[in-house]
Each structure stands twice: as structure tokens, then as C-alpha cells.
Amino acid sequence: MQKPNINNFDTFILDLDSTVWFGIEPTFWAKKLQFPITKKGKRMYDVNKNYIQLADGIEEFLTHLRNKNKRISFLTRGALLDVAYDQQPSVICLKEFGIYSFFNHENHAIYKTQLKSDFLKTYKKTIFIDDNSIDIKDIGEKYPEVTALNKNLFGDWRELI
Numbered sequence: 792m793q794k795p796n797i798n799n800f801d802t803f804i805l806d807l808d809s810t811v812w813f814g815i816e817p818t819f820w821a822k823k824l825q826f827p828i829t830k831k832g833k834r835m836y837d838v839n840k841n842y843i844q845l846a847d848g849i850e851e852f853l854t855h856l857r858n859k860n861k862r863i864s865f866l867t868r869g870a871l872l873d874v875a876y877d878q879q880p881s882v883i884c885l886k887e888f889g890i891y892s893f894f895n896h897e898n899h900a901i902y903k904t905q906l907k908s909d910f911l912k913t914y915k916k917t918i919f920i921d922d923n924s925i926d927i928k929d930i931g932e933k934y935p936e937v938t939a940l941n942k943n944l945f946g947d948w949r950e951l952i
Contacts, residue, residue: 795938797951801915802896803856806907807867807881809922810942812843812888819843821880822869830887845888848948853893855952862896862914866907868926870900908933 797803805811808820812835824837833845856863869881876882879900885891897912908929911919919930922942931939945951 794945794951795918795940797856797918798859799916800861800918800938802862802864802913802917804864804866804896804911804917804919806921806923806926806942807865807885808843808869810846810920811849811865811890812845812884814843815841820869821884822871824880824884826880826883828884828887833888835884835887843884845890846942846948847946848950848952850890852948852952853890857893857895863894864896864898864912865894866899866901866910866919868901868903868905868907870902872902876900911937913937 812821814820819841821843824835824841824843825839827838829836834842836842853863867881870879881900882891885894896914899910901907901910906929907926911930911934913934918938918940920940920942921927924941927939927941930937
């Protein structure tokens with residue numbers, strides 16, 4: 792992977808599931824957590840001992856971006872249908888992990904049948920980071936000016952700093 796120079800970007804739009812955090816198994820997403828949840832270190836456990844865990848280096852990456860006055864957004868297809876934004880599991884987890892405040896731009900938790908490209912809000916030079924190749928392709932086709940980066944091409948977020 793050729794590492795993008797993140798200092799060249801103004802706006803960062805991040806997926807959440809399998810990008811900012813990972814589940815106990817590959818298809819375990821934040822919306823599958825059974826509440827109440829409990830934070831222990833970099834993991835958020837539900838009542839059944841299932842968990843999501845923050846990706847390595849994400850806190851340092853977000854801190855670096857904030858210190859550089861970058862715009863940071865999340866765009867996740869992990870929303871539950873007919874649930875208020877502030878009650879969405881992804882939003883609750885971001886707050887419980889203590890990283891919600893880093894996301895200072897346009898944030899969206901959308902339902903699984905919606906296209907991320909319909910909600911993308913760019914600002915100046917934008918990078919979109921996601922683990923899903925379908926979303927990366929969709930964004931690339933509809934927003935050719937946006938750099939789309941596959942999270943599967945790097946392990947630790949600090950590699951981008």
C-alpha cells in the first residue's frame with residue numbers, strides 16, 4: 792500500500808464497524824451488542840460477553856487529526872431501523888469509548904439498505920476510509936475527487952501518521 796500523506800487532506804470520513812473497531816468475530820458489529828454494555832480497556836462488552844474492540848492506534852490517529860484541525864466524520868451503515876440517532880449502538884459505543892468528540896464534521900448512522908454515497912459530505916480535499924470494497928467502489932465512482940482507502944490494507948492506524 793502506498794501510504795497517503797494525511798497532512799494533504801482536510802476531511803476524514805471513517806466507517807466504524809471493522810474500521811474504527813472490530814467485533815469478537817468478523818460479522819459482529821456494534822448493532823449486535825446486547826445492552827447494557829460495559830467498557831473494559833479498549834473493549835466494549837455486552838451482557839453475553841460479546842465485544843467490539845477499538846482498532847490499534849485509532850485514538851492516536853484521531854488525536855493527531857484533531858491537533859491538526861482536521862474535519863473528522865463517521866459514516867456507518869450500522870444503524871438500527873426506527874431508532875433515534877443518539878440511541879444508535881454505534882453512537883453509544885463512540886461515546887462510551889470516549890472518542891465521539893473527535894468526530895466534529897458530518898456524522899451519519901444509516902440503515903443497511905442505504906448507500907453511503909448518498910450521505911457523504913465532502914469538504915475540500917477528502918479521504919474516505921472503509922473496509923467494504925463495495926462502499927469504496929461506490930464512493931470512488933460517485934466522488935472521483937475523494938480518495939477512498941481500504942482499511943484492510945493497513946493494520947494499525949498509526950501507520951498513517
